[in-house]
Amino acid sequence: MKLYGYYRSNASFRVRIALGLKGLNPETQAIHLRRNGGEQFLPANLTRNPQAMVPVLETESHLLTQSLAIIEYLDETYPTPPLLPAGPLGRARVRALAQAVACDIQPFHAPRVLTYLEQRLPRSEAEDWAKHWLRLGLDALETQLSQSIETGLFCHGDAPGLADIALIPQVFTARRHGMAEGTWPTIDRIFAACLAIPAFDLAQPAKQPDRDASFTGA
Numbered sequence: 661m662k663l664y665g666y667y668r669s670n671a672s673f674r675v676r677i678a679l680g681l682k683g684l685n686p687e688t689q690a691i692h693l694r695r696n697g698g699e700q701f702l703p704a705n706l707t708r709n710p711q712a713m714v715p716v717l718e719t720e721s722h723l724l725t726q727s728l729a730i731i732e733y734l735d736e737t738y739p740t741p742p743l744l745p746a747g748p749l750g751r752a753r754v755r756a757l758a759q760a761v762a763c764d765i766q767p768f769h770a771p772r773v774l775t776y777l778e779q780r781l782p783r784s785e786a787e788d789w790a791k792h793w794l795r796l797g798l799d800a801l802e803t804q805l806s807q808s809i810e811t812g813l814f815c816h817g818d819a820p821g822l823a824d825i826a827l828i829p830q831v832f833t834a835r836r837h838g839m840a841e842g843t844w845p846t847i848d849r850i851f852a853a854c855l856a857i858p859a860f861d862l863a864q865p866a867k868q869p870d871r872d873a874s875f876t877g878a
Protein backbone atom coordinates (compact mmCIF):
# COMPACT_ATOMS: atom_id res chain seq x y z
CA MET A 661 0.00 0.00 0.00
CA LYS A 662 1.09 3.57 -0.64
CA LEU A 663 -0.49 6.77 0.63
CA TYR A 664 -0.27 9.94 -1.46
CA GLY A 665 -0.97 12.85 0.87
CA TYR A 666 0.08 16.22 2.23
CA TYR A 667 1.07 17.06 5.78
CA ARG A 668 -1.49 19.89 6.20
CA SER A 669 -4.30 18.16 4.34
CA ASN A 670 -7.18 17.42 6.66
CA ALA A 671 -8.37 14.53 4.53
CA SER A 672 -4.87 12.97 4.45
CA PHE A 673 -4.62 13.46 8.23
CA ARG A 674 -7.82 11.41 8.61
CA VAL A 675 -6.36 8.52 6.63
CA ARG A 676 -3.08 8.69 8.56
CA ILE A 677 -5.01 8.35 11.83
CA ALA A 678 -6.99 5.36 10.54
CA LEU A 679 -3.81 3.67 9.30
CA GLY A 680 -2.20 4.23 12.69
CA LEU A 681 -5.20 2.84 14.59
CA LYS A 682 -5.03 -0.26 12.39
CA GLY A 683 -1.29 -0.61 13.02
CA LEU A 684 -0.50 -0.10 9.31
CA ASN A 685 2.53 1.82 8.13
CA PRO A 686 2.46 2.07 4.32
CA GLU A 687 4.95 3.85 2.11
CA THR A 688 3.99 7.53 1.69
CA GLN A 689 4.53 10.12 -1.02
CA ALA A 690 4.05 13.83 -0.40
CA ILE A 691 2.03 15.82 -2.93
CA HIS A 692 2.76 19.45 -2.05
CA LEU A 693 -0.51 21.35 -2.59
CA ARG A 694 1.07 24.81 -2.46
CA ARG A 695 4.38 24.27 -4.26
CA ASN A 696 4.96 24.51 -8.05
CA GLY A 697 1.43 25.85 -8.58
CA GLY A 698 0.09 22.82 -6.73
CA GLU A 699 1.58 19.39 -7.34
CA GLN A 700 -1.95 17.94 -7.33
CA PHE A 701 -2.24 19.29 -10.90
CA LEU A 702 0.85 17.44 -12.20
CA PRO A 703 -0.13 14.86 -14.85
CA ALA A 704 0.89 11.84 -12.76
CA ASN A 705 -1.26 13.04 -9.86
CA LEU A 706 -4.22 13.87 -12.11
CA THR A 707 -4.00 10.36 -13.51
CA ARG A 708 -4.23 8.96 -9.99
CA ASN A 709 -7.05 11.31 -9.02
CA PRO A 710 -8.71 13.46 -11.72
CA GLN A 711 -10.25 15.51 -8.88
CA ALA A 712 -6.72 16.89 -8.23
CA MET A 713 -6.93 16.09 -4.54
CA VAL A 714 -5.25 14.05 -1.87
CA PRO A 715 -5.42 11.57 -0.29
CA VAL A 716 -5.08 8.67 -2.68
CA LEU A 717 -4.42 5.19 -1.33
CA GLU A 718 -2.79 2.82 -3.76
CA THR A 719 -3.45 -0.84 -3.02
CA GLU A 720 -1.89 -3.76 -4.91
CA SER A 721 -4.62 -3.46 -7.52
CA HIS A 722 -6.51 -0.18 -7.14
CA LEU A 723 -6.27 3.55 -6.57
CA LEU A 724 -8.71 4.63 -3.87
CA THR A 725 -9.86 8.24 -3.41
CA GLN A 726 -12.08 10.09 -0.90
CA SER A 727 -10.83 9.82 2.68
CA LEU A 728 -14.04 8.42 4.19
CA ALA A 729 -14.27 5.74 1.51
CA ILE A 730 -10.60 4.88 2.04
CA ILE A 731 -11.11 4.64 5.81
CA GLU A 732 -14.16 2.39 5.41
CA TYR A 733 -12.13 0.23 2.99
CA LEU A 734 -9.39 -0.07 5.61
CA ASP A 735 -11.98 -0.88 8.28
CA GLU A 736 -13.50 -3.64 6.18
CA THR A 737 -10.11 -5.06 5.19
CA TYR A 738 -8.49 -4.79 8.63
CA PRO A 739 -11.46 -5.11 11.03
CA THR A 740 -9.52 -4.69 14.29
CA PRO A 741 -9.99 -2.34 16.03
CA PRO A 742 -13.37 -1.43 14.48
CA LEU A 743 -13.87 2.21 13.48
CA LEU A 744 -17.67 1.96 13.29
CA PRO A 745 -20.09 0.64 15.92
CA ALA A 746 -21.75 -2.75 15.41
CA GLY A 747 -25.40 -1.65 15.13
CA PRO A 748 -27.03 0.24 12.24
CA LEU A 749 -28.16 3.19 14.34
CA GLY A 750 -24.73 3.69 15.86
CA ARG A 751 -23.15 3.40 12.41
CA ALA A 752 -25.57 6.00 11.06
CA ARG A 753 -24.75 8.37 13.92
CA VAL A 754 -21.00 8.01 13.49
CA ARG A 755 -21.21 8.42 9.70
CA ALA A 756 -23.40 11.50 10.16
CA LEU A 757 -20.86 13.10 12.51
CA ALA A 758 -17.98 12.26 10.15
CA GLN A 759 -19.87 13.58 7.12
CA ALA A 760 -20.83 16.77 8.98
CA VAL A 761 -17.10 17.49 9.01
CA ALA A 762 -15.98 15.99 5.71
CA CYS A 763 -18.91 17.16 3.57
CA ASP A 764 -20.14 20.30 5.31
CA ILE A 765 -17.11 21.97 6.95
CA GLN A 766 -13.77 20.94 5.41
CA PRO A 767 -14.62 21.68 1.75
CA PHE A 768 -14.87 25.41 2.55
CA HIS A 769 -11.17 25.41 3.51
CA ALA A 770 -9.64 23.44 0.64
CA PRO A 771 -6.81 25.28 -1.13
CA ARG A 772 -8.79 25.38 -4.39
CA VAL A 773 -11.66 27.16 -2.66
CA LEU A 774 -9.52 29.63 -0.73
CA THR A 775 -7.39 30.38 -3.78
CA TYR A 776 -10.53 31.12 -5.81
CA LEU A 777 -11.83 33.43 -3.08
CA GLU A 778 -8.51 35.18 -2.53
CA GLN A 779 -8.42 36.02 -6.24
CA ARG A 780 -11.78 37.79 -5.90
CA LEU A 781 -11.85 39.21 -2.38
CA PRO A 782 -9.37 40.97 -0.11
CA ARG A 783 -7.43 38.29 1.79
CA SER A 784 -8.96 39.25 5.16
CA GLU A 785 -12.50 38.83 3.77
CA ALA A 786 -11.65 35.42 2.36
CA GLU A 787 -10.24 34.42 5.76
CA ASP A 788 -13.37 35.69 7.55
CA TRP A 789 -15.55 33.75 5.12
CA ALA A 790 -13.65 30.52 5.82
CA LYS A 791 -13.77 31.06 9.59
CA HIS A 792 -17.51 31.74 9.46
CA TRP A 793 -18.26 28.25 8.05
CA LEU A 794 -15.78 26.61 10.38
CA ARG A 795 -17.40 28.25 13.40
CA LEU A 796 -20.95 27.36 12.31
CA GLY A 797 -19.97 23.75 11.65
CA LEU A 798 -18.16 23.24 14.95
CA ASP A 799 -20.94 25.03 16.89
CA ALA A 800 -23.43 22.50 15.50
CA LEU A 801 -21.15 19.56 16.25
CA GLU A 802 -20.61 20.81 19.81
CA THR A 803 -24.40 20.87 20.28
CA GLN A 804 -24.84 17.40 18.80
CA LEU A 805 -22.03 15.89 20.87
CA SER A 806 -22.86 17.61 24.16
CA GLN A 807 -26.56 16.71 23.98
CA SER A 808 -26.26 13.01 23.12
CA ILE A 809 -25.98 10.23 25.70
CA GLU A 810 -24.12 8.27 23.01
CA THR A 811 -21.17 10.61 23.30
CA GLY A 812 -18.65 9.09 25.68
CA LEU A 813 -14.93 9.63 26.15
CA PHE A 814 -14.95 9.91 22.36
CA CYS A 815 -17.57 11.02 19.81
CA HIS A 816 -19.38 7.71 20.10
CA GLY A 817 -18.84 5.71 23.26
CA ASP A 818 -15.50 5.06 24.88
CA ALA A 819 -13.42 3.97 21.88
CA PRO A 820 -12.12 6.17 19.09
CA GLY A 821 -13.71 5.75 15.67
CA LEU A 822 -14.58 7.33 12.35
CA ALA A 823 -16.25 10.42 13.86
CA ASP A 824 -13.15 11.24 15.94
CA ILE A 825 -10.95 10.63 12.90
CA ALA A 826 -12.92 13.28 11.00
CA LEU A 827 -13.24 15.72 13.89
CA ILE A 828 -9.67 15.99 15.17
CA PRO A 829 -8.04 17.31 11.96
CA GLN A 830 -10.81 19.92 11.73
CA VAL A 831 -9.99 21.11 15.26
CA PHE A 832 -6.36 21.49 14.17
CA THR A 833 -7.59 23.71 11.32
CA ALA A 834 -9.70 25.78 13.74
CA ARG A 835 -6.71 26.31 16.01
CA ARG A 836 -4.54 27.22 13.05
CA HIS A 837 -7.12 29.90 12.22
CA GLY A 838 -6.79 31.26 15.77
CA MET A 839 -10.12 29.92 16.99
CA ALA A 840 -9.71 29.57 20.71
CA GLU A 841 -9.82 26.55 22.94
CA GLY A 842 -12.75 26.75 25.36
CA THR A 843 -15.31 27.68 22.68
CA TRP A 844 -16.36 24.05 22.24
CA PRO A 845 -15.84 22.27 25.60
CA THR A 846 -17.05 18.81 24.52
CA ILE A 847 -14.95 18.93 21.37
CA ASP A 848 -11.95 20.11 23.42
CA ARG A 849 -12.38 17.18 25.82
CA ILE A 850 -12.59 14.65 22.96
CA PHE A 851 -9.61 16.34 21.27
CA ALA A 852 -7.49 15.83 24.42
CA ALA A 853 -8.59 12.18 24.72
CA CYS A 854 -7.69 11.53 21.07
CA LEU A 855 -4.33 13.28 21.19
CA ALA A 856 -3.34 10.97 24.07
CA ILE A 857 -3.51 8.10 21.54
CA PRO A 858 -0.32 7.70 19.46
CA ALA A 859 -2.22 7.09 16.19
CA PHE A 860 -3.76 10.57 16.46
CA ASP A 861 -0.70 12.28 17.86
CA LEU A 862 1.75 10.90 15.30
CA ALA A 863 -0.59 11.74 12.38
CA GLN A 864 -0.65 15.49 13.12
CA PRO A 865 0.82 17.91 10.57
CA ALA A 866 3.77 19.05 12.67
CA LYS A 867 4.98 15.44 12.97
CA GLN A 868 5.03 14.67 9.23
CA PRO A 869 8.39 14.36 7.45
CA ASP A 870 7.13 16.41 4.47
CA ARG A 871 6.09 19.44 6.57
CA ASP A 872 7.54 22.82 5.64
CA ALA A 873 10.50 23.71 7.82
CA SER A 874 8.69 27.00 8.54
CA PHE A 875 5.57 25.21 9.79
CA THR A 876 5.03 25.69 13.50
CA GLY A 877 1.24 25.65 13.67
CA ALA A 878 -1.10 23.07 15.18
Ligand SMILES: N[C@@H](CCC(=O)N[C@@H](CS)C(=O)NCC(=O)O)C(=O)O
Binds near residue numbers: 670671700767
Ligand atom coordinates in the same frame (compact mmCIF):
# COMPACT_ATOMS: atom_id res chain seq x y z
N1 LIG B 1 -13.77 14.86 0.11
C1 LIG B 1 -12.37 14.67 -0.13
C2 LIG B 1 -11.67 15.99 0.07
C3 LIG B 1 -10.24 15.92 -0.34
C4 LIG B 1 -9.62 17.30 -0.28
O1 LIG B 1 -10.29 18.35 -0.22
N2 LIG B 1 -8.30 17.30 -0.28
C5 LIG B 1 -7.62 18.56 -0.24
C6 LIG B 1 -6.62 18.60 0.89
S1 LIG B 1 -7.44 18.37 2.45
C7 LIG B 1 -6.90 18.74 -1.56
O2 LIG B 1 -6.24 17.86 -2.04
N3 LIG B 1 -7.07 19.94 -2.12
C8 LIG B 1 -6.45 20.30 -3.33
C9 LIG B 1 -6.93 21.65 -3.75
O3 LIG B 1 -7.81 22.19 -3.08
O4 LIG B 1 -6.43 22.15 -4.75
C10 LIG B 1 -11.81 13.60 0.83
O5 LIG B 1 -12.38 13.46 1.91
O6 LIG B 1 -10.83 12.92 0.48
